[in-house]
Amino acid sequence: MTPLRFLRQPFFWVIVAMTAVFIAWPLATGDVRLRESLVLAAVYIILASNLNLMLGYAGYVNFGSIVFFGLGGYVGVYLISEQHWHPVAAALAAGISVSALALLFGLGILRLRGFYFALSTIGVNEGVRAFVSNFAPWGGASGLYISLDSYQSLGGPRQALWTIYILLVGVMALSLLLSFGIKRSKFGLGLRAIGQNEDAAGVLGVPTPLYKALAYSISAFLPAVAGSFYFFKSAFIQPVDAFDLGFSVEVIVTVMLGGTGTVAGPAIGAFLYEELRGWLLTSPAFSNFQLVIAGALLLAIVIFAPGGVMGWIFRHIPKMRRILE
Amino acid sequence: MTTLLDVENLSLRFGGVRAVQSLTFFVKEREILGLIGPNGAGKSTVFNLIDGIYPPDEGRIAFAGKDITGEKPYRIVRHGIARTHQIVQPLSGMSVLENCMVGACFGFRNQSLSHARETVREVLAVVGLADRVNDSASQLTIAGKKRLELARALCAEPKLLLLDEVLAGLNPAEVERMIEVIRGIRQRGVAILMIEHLMQAIMSLSDRIVVLNTGQKLAEGTPQDVANNKAVIEAYLGDPGMVENGVRPHPGAAP
Amino acid sequence: MFEIIASIIDGILVGSVYGMAAMGLTLIWGVMNVINLTHGALIVAGMFAVFLLVQAFGVSAYVVAPATLAIGFFAGVAIYWIAVQRMIGRPPLMSLLSTFSVNMILIGLGTSLWGTVLFNVEVSLPGLTLGNYTFPGTHLMAAALTLLIAVLLYFFLQFTRQGKAIRAVSGNREAAELVGIPTRRVLAMAFGLGAALACGAGALIATMFPFTVLAGGAYQLKSFVVTVLGGLGNPAGALLGGVALGLVEGLTTPFIPVSWTSVIEFVIFIFVLIAYPRGLFNFTFRRS
Numbered sequence: 001m002t003p004l005r006f007l008r009q010p011f012f013w014v015i016v017a018m019t020a021v022f023i024a025w026p027l028a029t030g031d032v033r034l035r036e037s038l039v040l041a042a043v044y045i046i047l048a049s050n051l052n053l054m055l056g057y058a059g060y061v062n063f064g065s066i067v068f069f070g071l072g073g074y075v076g077v078y079l080i081s082e083q084h085w086h087p088v089a090a091a092l093a094a095g096i097s098v099s100a101l102a103l104l105f106g107l108g109i110l111r112l113r114g115f116y117f118a119l120s121t122i123g124v125n126e127g128v129r130a131f132v133s134n135f136a137p138w139g140g141a142s143g144l145y146i147s148l149d150s151y152q153s154l155g156g157p158r159q160a161l162w163t164i165y166i167l168l169v170g171v172m173a174l175s176l177l178l179s180f181g182i183k184r185s186k187f188g189l190g191l192r193a194i195g196q197n198e199d200a201a202g203v204l205g206v207p208t209p210l211y212k213a214l215a216y217s218i219s220a221f222l223p224a225v226a227g228s229f230y231f232f233k234s235a236f237i238q239p240v241d242a243f244d245l246g247f248s249v250e251v252i253v254t255v256m257l258g259g260t261g262t263v264a265g266p267a268i269g270a271f272l273y274e275e276l277r278g279w280l281l282t283s284p285a286f287s288n289f290q291l292v293i294a295g296a297l298l299l300a301i302v303i304f305a306p307g308g309v310m311g312w313i314f315r316h317i318p319k320m321r322r323i324l325e
Numbered sequence: 326m327t328t329l330l331d332v333e334n335l336s337l338r339f340g341g342v343r344a345v346q347s348l349t350f351f352v353k354e355r356e357i358l359g360l361i362g363p364n365g366a367g368k369s370t371v372f373n374l375i376d377g378i379y380p381p382d383e384g385r386i387a388f389a390g391k392d393i394t395g396e397k398p399y400r401i402v403r404h405g406i407a408r409t410h411q412i413v414q415p416l417s418g419m420s421v422l423e424n425c426m427v428g429a430c431f432g433f434r435n436q437s438l439s440h441a442r443e444t445v446r447e448v449l450a451v452v453g454l455a456d457r458v459n460d461s462a463s464q465l466t467i468a469g470k471k472r473l474e475l476a477r478a479l480c481a482e483p484k485l486l487l488l489d490e491v492l493a494g495l496n497p498a499e500v501e502r503m504i505e506v507i508r509g510i511r512q513r514g515v516a517i518l519m520i521e522h523l524m525q526a527i528m529s530l531s532d533r534i535v536v537l538n539t540g541q542k543l544a545e546g547t548p549q550d551v552a553n554n555k556a557v558i559e560a561y562l563g564d565p566g567m568v569e570n571g572v573r574p575h576p577g578a579a580p
Numbered sequence: 581m582f583e584i585i586a587s588i589i590d591g592i593l594v595g596s597v598y599g600m601a602a603m604g605l606t607l608i609w610g611v612m613n614v615i616n617l618t619h620g621a622l623i624v625a626g627m628f629a630v631f632l633l634v635q636a637f638g639v640s641a642y643v644v645a646p647a648t649l650a651i652g653f654f655a656g657v658a659i660y661w662i663a664v665q666r667m668i669g670r671p672p673l674m675s676l677l678s679t680f681s682v683n684m685i686l687i688g689l690g691t692s693l694w695g696t697v698l699f700n701v702e703v704s705l706p707g708l709t710l711g712n713y714t715f716p717g718t719h720l721m722a723a724a725l726t727l728l729i730a731v732l733l734y735f736f737l738q739f740t741r742q743g744k745a746i747r748a749v750s751g752n753r754e755a756a757e758l759v760g761i762p763t764r765r766v767l768a769m770a771f772g773l774g775a776a777l778a779c780g781a782g783a784l785i786a787t788m789f790p791f792t793v794l795a796g797g798a799y800q801l802k803s804f805v806v807t808v809l810g811g812l813g814n815p816a817g818a819l820l821g822g823v824a825l826g827l828v829e830g831l832t833t834p835f836i837p838v839s840w841t842s843v844i845e846f847v848i849f850i851f852v853l854i855a856y857p858r859g860l861f862n863f864t865f866r867r868s
Contacts, residue, residue, distance in 0.1 A: 119804055123853070189438070203410075
């Protein structure tokens with residue numbers, strides 16, 4: 001789709017509006033807690049949208065998608081704190097290196113189908129985590145810290161937090177635009193054909209190995225960039241956080257909650273889930289039960305509403321199909 | 326007319342079973358070649374071999390002069406061969422339009438989305454699905470799904486079309502309709518290799534016929550030749566005595 | 581040199597228990613095409629079951645072990661009816677997610693009740709000392725019990741009516757229904773059986789090593805590795821796969837720091853998944 005046609009799509013403006021709100025609201029109020037809550041929402045949306053490329057379009061369940069986020073974080077933090085790179089350059093380097101690595105890995109594991117593929121993605125995540133935990137230059141199991149002067153290039157710690165926030169919102173907007181653009185493209189058509197029936201798609205001429213590998217690699221790029229920004233902001237990274245399989249699964253829950261295969265679905269699901277989670281964590285009665293409730297929620301979605309929120313919306317308000325994707 | 330598809334000495338084994346044995350035949354440009362034989366004769370396997378789904382143990386497949394033996398399925402389409410499946414394989418979650426777009430975008434001409442849309446509309450009109458453009462593929466009847474399968478293959482703009490029992494499961498009116506469509510396809514310059522069990526249809530459509538039995542070529546020739554071939558009659562009816570006693574199958578009878 | 585051989589043998593003993601856990605996972609896969617992601621939680625349930633029963637009744641862990649099998653069985657049947665039954669025939673993602681969500685619920689409840697504290701089951705069993713190396717009695721006992729259970733499972737599947745029903749359903753569900761086998765009940769039973777194996781393995785592991793509520797994850801991953809080694813759907817292969825994994829662990833622990841063992845396991849895992857997706861020990865004539 002040409003850039004000009006993009007501008008005529010209603011959904012494009014939905015994304016723009018959403019980004020504007022995300023930026024303007026905390027900036028106008030200066031509310032740090034709001035900003036932090038929205039940072040988390042943005043991260044969930046980034047991870048969910050990119051996961052959707054593999055999960056919703058191509059139909060491949062990536063249980064270990066968090067590995068892109070974590071590795072991106074490590075590359076970024078390492079380049080910034082040990083090699084004194086500028087945070088934006090480091091984030092770009094993280095994105096490029098992790099998606100290149102993903103392409104390499106992908107060529108191997110994308111030959112697998114269904115469960116085998118899903119299992120292998122868990123293997124990749126756990127393997128990378130075990131490796132990093134033993135890798136001394138990256139701090140091993142204790143992780144890496146970022147010293148305060150690394151924030152000077154962005155105007156000092158306090159200013160830097162705001163700048164990084166805006167950068168993350170930017171990555172979020174890019175994720176949504178990417179998901180949208182792919183969905184309307186020939187590449188996206190091929191991916192969705194693969195998701196429906198991979199063998200038939202091959203017979204129809206869709207170059208399945210290439211497309212799968214591309215999708216896998218592309219789905220790694222923005223999460224890696226986001227990981228770099230996020231852990232830079234947190235000033236600390238360690239394997240158990242960076243490669244948290246549970247987080248990976250939460251992202252799958254958000255995609256299911258919102259509706260796979262749509263662009264707005266992962267965003268809606270991510271936002272709802274993050275709000276729910278935040279509420280659960282602060283509510284004294286439920287903090288221990290966070291996992292239980294997330295699990296029950298996922299079970300309910302899978303059994304009763306596998307189409308997620310978007311599925312429900314499309315069924316009851318068909319007109320929304322023209323505005324939301 | 327030049328030879329379009331050349332199959333030489335093709336063989337494939339599944340474990341201990343010889344699915345196809347030393348098969349040799351050819352398809353000329355613009356001709357309709359019928360592939361018939363009793364169940365289990367290996368007809369669909371031949372399609373899967375041409376299509377690159379199984380690589381052959383022995384033999385060679387050439388198309389328009391190029392050797393395409395063992396190439397991957399998604400490349401075969403780029404050479405100009407499209408196929409339908411015996412058991413239809415619609416992309417169920419997508420619409421009729423989208424199904425055909427896949428065929429057009431990734432087929433012989435590898436078109437862009439906008440060009441593909443034009444091709445699709447033309448084909449859908451020819452096949453008779455123009456009014457179902459935006460329906461989900463899962464909502465079609467069996468006849469509709471068969472037409473979708475055919476439309477999708479046509480959207481790839483092939484030079485050779487492989488039809489695998491495209492008439493099975495259709496009522497007589499639908500069969501008539503489909504036969505017209507197939508004739509129309511040939512008019513537009515596409516060669517057709519078709520597997521069929523409906524004897525009347527394939528005898529009237531085909532220029533030539535190849536008969537397969539237990540993976541081997543049993544007979545080859547015009548529909549008349551094949552209908553009168555003793556070995557073919559035996560293979561279908563199983564009892565040589567029946568021929569001796571003067572029982573001959575009418576070319577229109579189903580086996 | 582002797583230490584290395586002894587370490588390998590010890591690894592094989594422990595590995596056989598991993599094999600038992602994997603048998604549960606692979607049985608469920610083979611019968612109903614479902615990857616049971618509650619597997620880890622069931623292993624942990626077995627661990628806590630044996631701990632609590634020993635505390636409550638003051639008897640030896642091995643006396644209560646059969647009870648853990650029963651607990652596992654009933655838990656498995658319940659999980660089947662709640663989360664799995666509706667997912668049969670739906671895309672694989674659905675059963676993956678439904679079992680995973682049950683896992684989250686169970687682990688969440690577990691952490692609420694017991695936190696992440698380390699637990700231990702006291703077992704005093706004399707070991708076997710050869711030369712410098714003492715094979716812990718618990719390891720020997722666990723391996724022996726695993727072998728016993730494997731043999732019992734074999735007899736059950738081969739010679740009992742229910743066992744044959746399970747094999748019929750796993751071979752061809754439609755045909756089984758046509759001959760009047762109550763497939764849903766059989767599937768529930770098979771799931772219960774797989775869960776019982778997981779629980780039982782957990783109980784045995786608890787006699788050998790200390791554990792926490794979160795330990796299930798690590799053992800579930802080990803079960804995946806073993807299952808893939810043996811070939812999905814192949815119980816005998818799972819046992820052999822467990823032995824093989826134990827062998828690898830026994831071989832590497834004398835030389836490499838323990839934390840690297842997991843890296844090696846994952847490399848093997850991915851390698852086998854890609855190069856030998858049917859598993860290394862696939863002796864059954866099962867078309868996948």
